[in-house]
Amino acid sequence: MKTLQLNSITNFKFQTMKTMKTMKRCSMYALLAIAMIGCSDDDAAPLPVNEEEVITTVILTLTPESGEEVVLTAIDLDGDGPGELVTTMSGSFSESTQYQGAVRFLNETETPAEEITDEVLEEADEHQVFYTTTEGLNIQTTYEDQDSQGNPLGLQITLTTGAASDGLLTVTLIHEPTKSAEGVSDGDITNAGGEIDIIADFDVSF
Amino acid sequence: MRLLALLFLLISSIHSFAQECNNTLNGTLLDIHDGSVLTGATIVVTQTGVAAQTDLDGNFTINFLCESTYQLQISHPSCSTKIFTVTIQGKTQKTFKLEHHLELLNEIIVDGKTTNRATKSIYENLVDQQTITTYSSGSLGDALNSISGVSSLNTGNTVVKPMINGLHSSRVLIINNGVQMQDQEWGAEHAPSIDINSVGSLKVIKGAGALQYGGSAIGGVIVASAPKVPLLDSLYGRTILSSSSNGLGGVVSSSLTKSYQNGLHVSVQGSLKRFGDFNAPNYNLSNTGVFERNISAKIGFNRIDYGVEAYYSLFKNEIGILRASHIGGAEDQVRALGSLVPTIIKDFTYSIGNPRQDVTHHLGRIKGFKDIENIGRISLQYDYQQNNRLEFDIRRGSNSVRASLDLVLDTQTLTIDVATEISEKLSAKFGVVGGLQTNYANPETGIRRLIPDYDKYSFAGYASGDFTINQKWVLEAGLRFDYTHINVFKFYRRSFWEDRGYDSQFSDLVIEEYGNQLLVNPKLDFYNPSLTIGTKYSFGLYKLFANYSMSSRAPNPSEQFSEGLHHSASRIELGDLQFTSETAHKISLTLQKRGERFYFTVSPFATEIDDFILIEPTGIRQTIRGNFQVWEYRQINAQMYGLDLDASLSLSDNMRFVHQFSLVKGYDKTSNEPLISMPPASTLNSLVYTNPGFKNLSIAIQSNYVFRQNEFPNTNFEVVLPESIEYIDISTPPAGYHLLNLNLTAAINPDMKVGLYVDNLLNTSYRNYLNRLRYYADDLGRNITLQLKYNY
Numbered sequence: 001m002k003t004l005q006l007n008s009i010t011n012f013k014f015q016t017m018k019t020m021k022t023m024k025r026c027s028m029y030a031l032l033a034i035a036m037i038g039c040s041d042d043d044a045a046p047l048p049v050n051e052e053e054v055i056t057t058v059i060l061t062l063t064p065e066s067g068e069e070v071v072l073t074a075i076d077l078d079g080d081g082p083g084e085l086v087t088t089m090s091g092s093f094s095e096s097t098q099y100q101g102a103v104r105f106l107n108e109t110e111t112p113a114e115e116i117t118d119e120v121l122e123e124a125d126e127h128q129v130f131y132t133t134t135e136g137l138n139i140q141t142t143y144e145d146q147d148s149q150g151n152p153l154g155l156q157i158t159l160t161t162g163a164a165s166d167g168l169l170t171v172t173l174i175h176e177p178t179k180s181a182e183g184v185s186d187g188d189i190t191n192a193g194g195e196i197d198i199i200a201d202f203d204v205s206f
Numbered sequence: 207m208r209l210l211a212l213l214f215l216l217i218s219s220i221h222s223f224a225q226e227c228n229n230t231l232n233g234t235l236l237d238i239h240d241g242s243v244l245t246g247a248t249i250v251v252t253q254t255g256v257a258a259q260t261d262l263d264g265n266f267t268i269n270f271l272c273e274s275t276y277q278l279q280i281s282h283p284s285c286s287t288k289i290f291t292v293t294i295q296g297k298t299q300k301t302f303k304l305e306h307h308l309e310l311l312n313e314i315i316v317d318g319k320t321t322n323r324a325t326k327s328i329y330e331n332l333v334d335q336q337t338i339t340t341y342s343s344g345s346l347g348d349a350l351n352s353i354s355g356v357s358s359l360n361t362g363n364t365v366v367k368p369m370i371n372g373l374h375s376s377r378v379l380i381i382n383n384g385v386q387m388q389d390q391e392w393g394a395e396h397a398p399s400i401d402i403n404s405v406g407s408l409k410v411i412k413g414a415g416a417l418q419y420g421g422s423a424i425g426g427v428i429v430a431s432a433p434k435v436p437l438l439d440s441l442y443g444r445t446i447l448s449s450s451s452n453g454l455g456g457v458v459s460s461s462l463t464k465s466y467q468n469g470l471h472v473s474v475q476g477s478l479k480r481f482g483d484f485n486a487p488n489y490n491l492s493n494t495g496v497f498e499r500n501i502s503a504k505i506g507f508n509r510i511d512y513g514v515e516a517y518y519s520l521f522k523n524e525i526g527i528l529r530a531s532h533i534g535g536a537e538d539q540v541r542a543l544g545s546l547v548p549t550i551i552k553d554f555t556y557s558i559g560n561p562r563q564d565v566t567h568h569l570g571r572i573k574g575f576k577d578i579e580n581i582g583r584i585s586l587q588y589d590y591q592q593n594n595r596l597e598f599d600i601r602r603g604s605n606s607v608r609a610s611l612d613l614v615l616d617t618q619t620l621t622i623d624v625a626t627e628i629s630e631k632l633s634a635k636f637g638v639v640g641g642l643q644t645n646y647a648n649p650e651t652g653i654r655r656l657i658p659d660y661d662k663y664s665f666a667g668y669a670s671g672d673f674t675i676n677q678k679w680v681l682e683a684g685l686r687f688d689y690t691h692i693n694v695f696k697f698y699r700r701s702f703w704e705d706r707g708y709d710s711q712f713s714d715l716v717i718e719e720y721g722n723q724l725l726v727n728p729k730l731d732f733y734n735p736s737l738t739i740g741t742k743y744s745f746g747l748y749k750l751f752a753n754y755s756m757s758s759r760a761p762n763p764s765e766q767f768s769e770g771l772h773h774s775a776s777r778i779e780l781g782d783l784q785f786t787s788e789t790a791h792k793i794s795l796t797l798q799k800r801g802e803r804f805y806f807t808v809s810p811f812a813t814e815i816d817d818f819i820l821i822e823p824t825g826i827r828q829t830i831r832g833n834f835q836v837w838e839y840r841q842i843n844a845q846m847y848g849l850d851l852d853a854s855l856s857l858s859d860n861m862r863f864v865h866q867f868s869l870v871k872g873y874d875k876t877s878n879e880p881l882i883s884m885p886p887a888s889t890l891n892s893l894v895y896t897n898p899g900f901k902n903l904s905i906a907i908q909s910n911y912v913f914r915q916n917e918f919p920n921t922n923f924e925v926v927l928p929e930s931i932e933y934i935d936i937s938t939p940p941a942g943y944h945l946l947n948l949n950l951t952a953a954i955n956p957d958m959k960v961g962l963y964v965d966n967l968l969n970t971s972y973r974n975y976l977n978r979l980r981y982y983a984d985d986l987g988r989n990i991t992l993q994l995k996y997n998y
Contacts, residue, residue: 045727046659046695048720049649053602055830076830078722080771080778082705085828109722119602126602134928168928172537176600178550190541193549195600196534199832201928 050109054079055116057106058200060171062099062159068092070099072169074200077108085200093161093206101141101157103129103171105198120173121155127197128179129154130172130189137167137204141187151179152187166205173198227272231298235264235280238303238510238577247282247304252289271298280304303511324409324416324429326672326682327740327753329796329809331356333408335433340949340963343448343457343479343991346400346408350428353410354866355809355850357885360977361395363484363986364496364525365563368398369976370412371811372846372870372884373425376762381419381429383517385571385589388617388643390657392762394978399521399567399593401500403446403459403477406433412811412850413792414736414757417668417686418623418635421736422759424790424815432504432517435463435471445996448961452989453495454554455481469508476501482556483526487971487987492552493529493559498522511577521567526558531982532600533776535832536925539981540932548983560606561773564596582626591617599653599773610773611656612648617641634671640664645763654770657763658696665689670738680742682753688734690760696767697723708783732760732787751796761785765819765839771831775978778827780838788841790815806853818844820874820881823921833925835936842876846884860897866890871917879919886915886939886975902953909946915939915975940980943972961993 056077062070070091077083093099107114120127124147131141131154140160143152174194177184181191235244243264250257251268253276258266271294281287282304290302324330331353341349347358347366359367359374370378380387380398389399409429419427441464449456459477479498484491499522506515530548533539542549568591575585597611623637643662647655670684700722703709708726718725740753768781794811824838848870855863867889872881892908921937948964969988973980 045718045725046647046655046697047649048697048723048725049652049654051654052652053605058830074830078699078701080827080829080831080834081699081701082827083701085830123603132928170928175602193530193541195532196538196832198830199535199537200830 055105056108059104062101072202099159101159124153132170134167138162138165169202169204229271231268234301250279252277328415329751331410365397370426377425379420379423379427389593392764405430414755415738417684421686421688448993450991453481453484473504486984487969493526495526495558497524514574517571519569525563527561531979532561535834560598566594568592585623587621614646617643631674636669639666660694663691684738686736690732734758749798758789778836788817803856809850812847815844817841846872862894864892880917887913904951906949911944914942939975940973957997959995963991965989
């Protein structure tokens with residue numbers, strides 16, 4: 001009985017060797033086949049994706065009836081990349097002055113820069129720009145434009161400064177806000193929902 | 207005298223007849239599948255009507271055969287009768303093989319049980335077809351959740367990603383009808399592309415012991431198999447209709463199989479699943495509907511010792527992602543987390559808006575096997591899969607109908623396996639696998655690629671064997687080696703490339719520059735050995751399984767190449783080009799008792815993973831879209847241990863108590879912190895009443911208690927807002943919760959079954975630590991499902 005088993009093992013080994021050889025050959029053919037399929041669609045380097053919807057730049061231009069124009073700019077050219085967000089301000093605010101404000105959103109990864117403001121205007125129902133200030137900063141803003149539903153949009157505003165003060169002015173573009181929620185049409189961002197497309201803080205003093 | 211003469215004549219004639227026909231046939235009858243002997247089979251020589259029976263060793267003898275060709279009809283109570291032709295020449299010895307599985311196959315159709323085990327030294331959990339059926343309106347992950355130690359990482363309630371002992375994604379291999387699913391499993395919000403209604407049985411191997419399936423199964427392997435087809439002339443099918451109150455939807459699933467005794471079989475199966483918005487106890491979960499369409503077909507020819515089979519399946523699933531979960535940066539997070547209800551709640555609808563996923567998965571397989579005497583069974587399989595994942599985000603204007611993510615993953619694999627019985631005690635399996643995978647990220651999305659284009663070539667070989675020492679001891683060992691070559695075309699942002707210092711380290715990889723983007727072409731090689739060794743010891747009613755396995759996994763594309771904002775997580779995720787493979791060592795034990803009234807399995811385990819790849823927060827990045835937390839992939843040393851417990855006690859003939867408990871602890875040994883997203887301890891207790899005498903009635907009350915996870919890394923962060931400094935708590939796990947479920951099934955007639963399932967009976971509001979949308983909304987409220995199952 002034992003010999004028989006031994007025999008069958010030897011026999012198996014022999015057979016296995018044969019199988020292994022066959023398998024080796026088979027697998028080599030297989031790999032060859034796969035490699036051939038694999039190589040056929042190779043060597044075509046992919047094309048870069050230029051993000052068309054990215055907003056890199058916010059420009060808020062504030063024009064008084066007379067006096068110096070103030071331009072607030074925030075630029076982040078690499079979006080969510082490690083590059084810094086840079087905010088700058090040209091001109092300076094005056095006390096107790098009324099300014100006509102217009103905000104623009106640009107995609108400067110493209111040349112020429114793409115005007116995202118037009119898209120926002122086209123979809124006014126689904127967008128709203130909020131202007132918020134830290135406590136103590138004497139700035140009031142009112143909406144000067146509306147969407148098709150009669151709700152505020154915020155691309156055009158009136159900004160009025162009060163007595164001398166300092167703080168942060170924040171410009172926020174929200175996509176798909178709930179404009180009907182409490183306070184939202186008055187510019188209160190608390191119940192707006194939706195999601196932030198753009199947010200830029202500007203250090204302001206006058 | 208006349209009588210004497212006649213007698214003489216008769217005797218001499220017999221003598222002369224015997225002179226020509228005194229040959230003997232010594233035969234042995236074996237089961238073709240496992241070579242076991244078949245006793246009590248009847249062998250009839252059709253020409254003469256002479257009959258014999260096999261003895262306890264499967265042997266039989268037929269005497270007085272002529273040197274001629276005979277037809278033998280061999281029949282066995284549990285086999286199809288088969289005619290063999292045998293040529294007798296002198297004393298003839300021959301082995302005959304019958305398919306002994308007819309009964310077993312029928313049993314499989316009824317129970318969905320399969321006795322083939324992939325490993326000998328790891329306890330394998332099975333989910334039978336009956337249990338799977340109860341999840342027909344859910345997903346694969348839901349059905350797997352019924353196993354102790356298996357939990358899931360969810361995105362809402364329709365994206366359910368299985369997790370084995372706390373590990374998921376690329377660490378869990380999913381085998382669908384013999385094919386390893388390649389469905390971009392690396393993403394936490396990518397659920398397996400398998401129709402639960404096409405699955406006949408589910409098996410979970412908690413660990414890397416099943417080396418024929420792959421070496422990277424650090425978490426484990428899930429094997430989903432289609433129902434088996436018997437070798438019978440038969441036409442049968444099944445239709446399931448189910449309708450649920452939560453989501454106001456349902457499922458229709460049908461299958462039809464035609465089989466012939468000659469081994470030919472054809473099956474088709476299809477399902478349609480449609481749900482609208484689901485609801486939490488107190489509000490509608492807006493945009494959580496699902497629309498799933500699947501179809502599969504199989505045609506095969508199975509001749510006991512050889513066979514071929516072709517299989518094709520199409521899985522198409524459209525899933526809405528909770529609208530309120532799609533948010534911007536930390537400023538939005540403050541508002542979303544501060545709100546007790548989702549920030550967006552709309553009326554119930556069936557329509558699925560953005561954000562949503564649309565996944566299409568094609569799977570085709572051709573397989574053949576042949577049993578060769580003295581070698582064993584040789585199988586050859588070729589499979590092709592295409593996974594197309596579309597993800598739609600909230601975008602402006604015409605872009606809202608444009609996918610933000612559009613990946614096409616093509617995978618082809620060729621596998622050759624040999625399974626052999628070297629002796630009665632020693633059996634072995636070995637094989638080679640070659641694969642090619644191509645990922646194509648469509649640039650038309652207008653959004654930078656999340657996963658880069660790549661070509662991946664892989665080659666693997668394995669060998670494993672088990673040795674039955676005696677009735678008590680079985681030893682098992684296996685080895686596998688995987689080689690992977692990956693050729694990647696990745697666009698890096700110049701700012702990131704330089705920030706990481708890659709510009710000085712890898713400047714030679716840059717092949718083209720486009721403004722602020724660089725095209726980089728890394729070619730990476732990974733060599734991954736894995737091994738397993740274990741034993742099974744049986745004594746009395748007990749069995750003890752013990753296994754050690756080492757497995758190793760090459761990093762996946764998202765761990766290596768992530769570089770940007772991950773919308774659904776509201777964070778920036780950064781991968782690392784320089785990652786090496788992670789290596790795990792796992793020891794698992796299982797003690798099992800199968801008593802008449804009391805049954806239990808207890809399975810403790812301990813795992814050590816070197817170079818474990820995890821993602822953790824490293825800071826805040828201010829962008830023009832707001833402040834985002836930055837999460838970076840990192841390699842650490844991890845340690846995990848835990849315990850799974852299953853017990854069942856018969857209280858009376860009709861009443862049974864079933865208990866389950868799972869615990870897992872995981873630590874980052876590099877920083878001595880707990881690991882993130884470890885499943886909290888949970889216990890499931892059911893009281894089951896069955897009455898086979900009355901309509902096969904079964905009533906089960908199930909109590910599911912999930913403890914609060916009290917060990918977690920603190921990933922909370924502060925963000926400076928114009929008015930305030932906000933502390934954003936994203937790591938504190940939600941409270942523990944208790945859910946009560948009720949299951950009721952009955953057979954109206956033998957072919958028609960009804961089921962009534964009530965989940966979350968008490969309409970409890972709760973949030974699940976492992977649900978990625980737990981920050982934004984409660985989990986599902988009460989759901990009543992009525993199901994009708996008809997077999998024909």
